[in-house]
Amino acid sequence: MAGFLVPPGSMCSQLSAIPGLTIAFPNSSSYAATQNDFWTLQEASLHPACIAQPTETQHVADLISAIVSHDTPFAIKGGGHAPSAGWANIENAITIDMGGLSTISVNGDASVASIGAGARWLDVYTFLDPLNRTVAGGRNGAVGVGGLTLGGGVSYFSPQVGFTCDTVVNFQVVLASGEVVNANSTENPDLFRALKGGVNDFGVVTRFDFVTLPVGEISGGSVVNDIEHRHAVFKAFANIADAPDYDIHASIVTSVVFSSISKTWTLSSTSIYTTPDLNPPVYKELFAVPSISKSIHLTTLHDFANETALPQNDILFYTSTYGVSAHLLDELFDICNASVHASQVSGGVTWLLTFEPLPSAIVAHGDDQHFGNSLGTSPKDGNSMILLLTVVWSDTSSSASVEAEAASLLSKMDQAARNRKLDRRFRYANYANPSQKPIHSYGAANREFLNKVANRYDRKGIFQKLVPGGFKLEN
Ligand SMILES: Cc1cc2nc3c(=O)[nH]c(=O)nc-3n(C[C@H](O)[C@H](O)[C@H](O)COP(=O)(O)OP(=O)(O)OC[C@H]3O[C@@H](n4cnc5c(N)ncnc54)[C@H](O)[C@@H]3O)c2cc1C
Incomplete structure (x- = not known):
């Protein structure tokens, strides 16, 4: 197949060798489960060669290393609620469905909630409501934590604490190199800021740590x-x-x-x-x-x-x-x-x-x-x-x-x-x-900043070239 070092089909077979990772092939029930989970027909009408269904951060790191070394295009699916074709799915290449990374936990005093990037907001509220804590997340429970947070996030609590992304204290991210890093106010602070609005242009986020706030009825x-x-x-x-x-x-x-x-x-x-x-x-x-x-x-x-x-x-x-x-x-x-x-x-x-x-x-x-x-x-x-x-x-x-x-x-x-x-x-x-052109709408200084950060963490522009879906930095 022109343009691919290895045809996506055989790339999928190679990915099956990653220990513990499920690779779902067309006509299987796990492939259909991901396809049926997209919110729109436009997204569900695309046919990836296979769907990777990681359940651990290491799976994502191994996947990215393998996919990138073979120059294969891929899509990243969170909750699947972006409507446009190709935003979180891809024709004849590899879709990474983050749904299996959905663990939720809180620290000792429940002031920080650590949430797997594939969780839905309903999972989050079901977990946090009994603790009388919440995070400033999405209003519809089926929407994904991943896409909503990386694009900004408007919550019932936004007037109190800002966009959802403003309440993140740490992102765990797999970079184009396959390296797993944290981005927060002291570690990789430039990446920390870039991810708050930078959608899927910098890496695959595997976990978000959010500050919580008190809530009752x-x-x-x-x-x-x-x-x-x-x-x-x-x-x-x-x-x-x-x-x-x-x-x-x-x-x-x-x-x-x-x-x-x-x-x-x-x-x-x-x-x-x-x-x-x-x-x-x-x-x-x-x-x-x-x-x-x-x-x-x-x-x-x-x-x-x-x-x-x-x-x-x-x-x-x-x-x-x-x-x-x-x-x-x-x-x-x-x-x-x-x-x-x-x-x-x-x-x-x-x-x-x-x-x-x-x-x-x-x-x-x-x-x-x-x-x-x-x-x-x-x-x-x-x-x-x-x-x-x-x-x-x-x-x-x-x-x-x-x-x-x-x-x-x-x-x-x-x-x-x-x-x-x-x-x-x-x-x-x-x-x-x-x-x-939403990223254009962030203004020249922010675009320059985002490009600088992308050059630092993704020198080869993998998330610009191999992830065609979503708003790219030139937008
Ligand atoms: C019914 C409905 C209700 C909504 N309610 C709200 C609301 O209350 N507030 C609000 O602000 N918005 C809301 N939205 C908009 C919503 O924020 C966007 O549709 C968002 O893109 C959905 O995120 P997702 O993870 O479900 O989607 P997906 O389609 O899976 O992902 C969206 C984009 O984010 C990228 N992405 C997802 N996860 C990751 C990750 N872990 N790492 C890197 N990139 C990733 C994907 O590649 C894709 O480009 C709503 C949308 C719908 C359809």
Whole structure:
């Protein structure tokens, strides 16, 4: 096979010689288990020559040494929730499924949780809830610790402690050389900072050590409003997101969802308060808007994160970051409403616009030249909001037209924000489309820093060349 020193098939047979390591081949149940675990059809439709399923750090080190010495392309799969084809899977080469490295433990006073990179957030909360501790992790329990943390990570606790990556005190990483190193504030501190936003560009992370924080019951649930009340809901959202003294216990996600089958919009807000307070003042305005249903209740993180999995579908993400404004939210809705009714996709298509606050309170935690993150966000930008545009459809033959419609919609929304001088530079990698440039959005100084660190720890550019999936440093 052109380009490979050893064809991937025979490379897979060689990898089977690594002691204790499972190599899953097509038509086996362990191969199917990994393929069925991807969130989207685009990812599950790729066919790796084999899937390596390590259960120990040493397996990953041996794998990387062997794969790299034979110049074979590979993909790294955490929880498999990045939607784009090739982000964590690969055609006719090797996928490393990190799912078997999912051990969770805490230190003596439970102030630090050590979490295998293949764990899911539900595993984490199920382990930590009984200890009345938590980490600032993902909101949906099925999402992987690996991808979410390396791309940043927005958590219910982010207003208290920053992005998920800001709460990592140590990464255990397998470098391109196969060497296992730690990256923390004293050992390899440049790699430590680079990994906080540097996605899969520096190595395979095998373990994350996170600071924990105390938690008990939290209050949370959804408020569903008639779409006619959207202005009042957007105004309440904007007042929460743009409060000069953001309430650090509040975490709100507001979505408008259009189904091309029913031709109707749904408006809902997931409103969390990280203490057991069912009626905190921060939600007074939102809760006063006439609602169709309201399910705010006391719950635990693991119960709330335990969402029902959806069948695999074609799904795409796009993202932008804007300054907070209820009038901009109104306009973004109008832009979508003007275009989505025309969508003609057999089996239907669902358009979701999701907004979440990105207040200065969050970004201040990672804003440190030495130990901060590499995301390039700053409190100087002021309070912002992140848009996640998600499109879901089941007719793969319509993919090109859906993708073109989504791109055009995003560009109209970005233009509306620019017209109001509310566009922000940051593009969140975990919500970005492959056509976007999140690492570019971190700013020139951060990109220069990331390239310098990559040159130091991965001289041959293995994670740029042999790992084609994900956002590469030139992005
Ligand atoms: C239903 C759903 C809910 C979500 N909720 C949130 C949320 O609450 N907060 C939030 O911030 N984001 C959220 N996201 C976005 C999520 O952070 C991204 O989709 C993220 O990429 C998922 O990580 P993963 O490990 O599951 O995915 P994967 O597809 O397995 O991995 C994503 C990327 O990370 C790389 N990677 C994974 N593990 C490693 C590793 N150990 N070493 C090196 N590289 C690795 C992969 O190669 C891939 O490029 C959500 C997504 C979905 C689909």
